[in-house]
Amino acid sequence: NAGVTQTPKFRVLKTGQSMTLLCAQDMNHEYMYWYRQDPGMGLRLIHYSVGEGTTAKGEVPDGYNVSRLKKQNFLLGLESAAPSQTSVYFCASRVPGELFFGEGSRLTVL
Amino acid sequence: KNQVEQSPQSLIILEGKNCTLQCNYTVSPFSNLRWYKQDTGRGPVSLTIMTFSENTKSNGRYTATLDADTKQSSLHITASQLSDSASYICVVRGVYGQNFVFGPGTRLSVLP
Numbered sequence: 001n002a003g004v005t006q007t008p009k010f011r012v013l014k015t016g017q018s019m020t021l022l023c024a025q026d027m028n029h030e031y032m033y034w035y036r037q038d039p040g041m042g043l044r045l046i047h048y049s050v051g052e053g054t055t056a057k058g059e060v061p062d063g064y065n066v067s068r069l070k071k072q073n074f075l076l077g078l079e080s081a082a083p084s085q086t087s088v089y090f091c092a093s094r095v096p097g098e099l100f101f102g103e104g105s106r107l108t109v110l
Numbered sequence: 111k112n113q114v115e116q117s118p119q120s121l122i123i124l125e126g127k128n129c130t131l132q133c134n135y136t137v138s139p140f141s142n143l144r145w146y147k148q149d150t151g152r153g154p155v156s157l158t159i160m161t162f163s164e165n166t167k168s169n170g171r172y173t174a175t176l177d178a179d180t181k182q183s184s185l186h187i188t189a190s191q192l193s194d195s196a197s198y199i200c201v202v203r204g205v206y207g208q209n210f211v212f213g214p215g216t217r218l219s220v221l222p
Binding site: 004035040041042043044045058059090092097098099101102103104 | 114142144151152153154155156159199201209210211212213214215
């Protein structure tokens with residue numbers, strides 16, 4: 001049982017490049033989230049989804065797009081990466097009473 | 111604005127000692143409060159979840175307390191082990207909306 005799996009785990013981008021982070025969960029959860037974690041700050045919500053085909057903006061959505069075409073997958077895209085997007089990104093899925101996190105994806109934008 | 115504050119920012123203790131981490135929040139109305147442990151380079155893992163009506167909850171050597179009137183919670187770690195070295199994150203969820211409000215965490219280092 002893999003739980004929540006994120007790929008890639010590490011990536012270095014140049015300013016202006018694009019990329020997609022993939023989150024996959026095998027627990028059949030409806031709710032999925034993308035967060036970013038920066039030093040000295042709590043995790044901040046980027047986008048979330050309450051079910052297949054639905055997405056919504058979180059606290060810091062600018063510069064990111066998401067898609068939830070399949071229930072088990074939640075994709076986070078950066079169309080034109082900026083140095084301010086250097087961060088560790090966490091995906092999570094949820095059932096009532098519990099959040100399950102992936103291992104994180106460390107992104108560096110030069 | 112809904113906020114969660116944690117103290118201390120970092121803490122160093124010797125193996126076998128006890129410690130207490132603090133969490134203050136302004137989220138209202140309040141639904142539940144969670145404590146997570148995050149090892150370096152890993153994702154957060156749940157330790158406890160407490161609702162409005164619960165004052166204390168234990169998970170092995172971890173005991174969380176909640177005072178919903180003063181909007182404070184604490185996490186007490188008993189007989190610390192080297193493996194307790196991690197960041198401990200307080201997370202509060204309000205009654206409305208999908209968002210969880212995360213504290214910045216307390217970085218605990220347990221030394222031999």
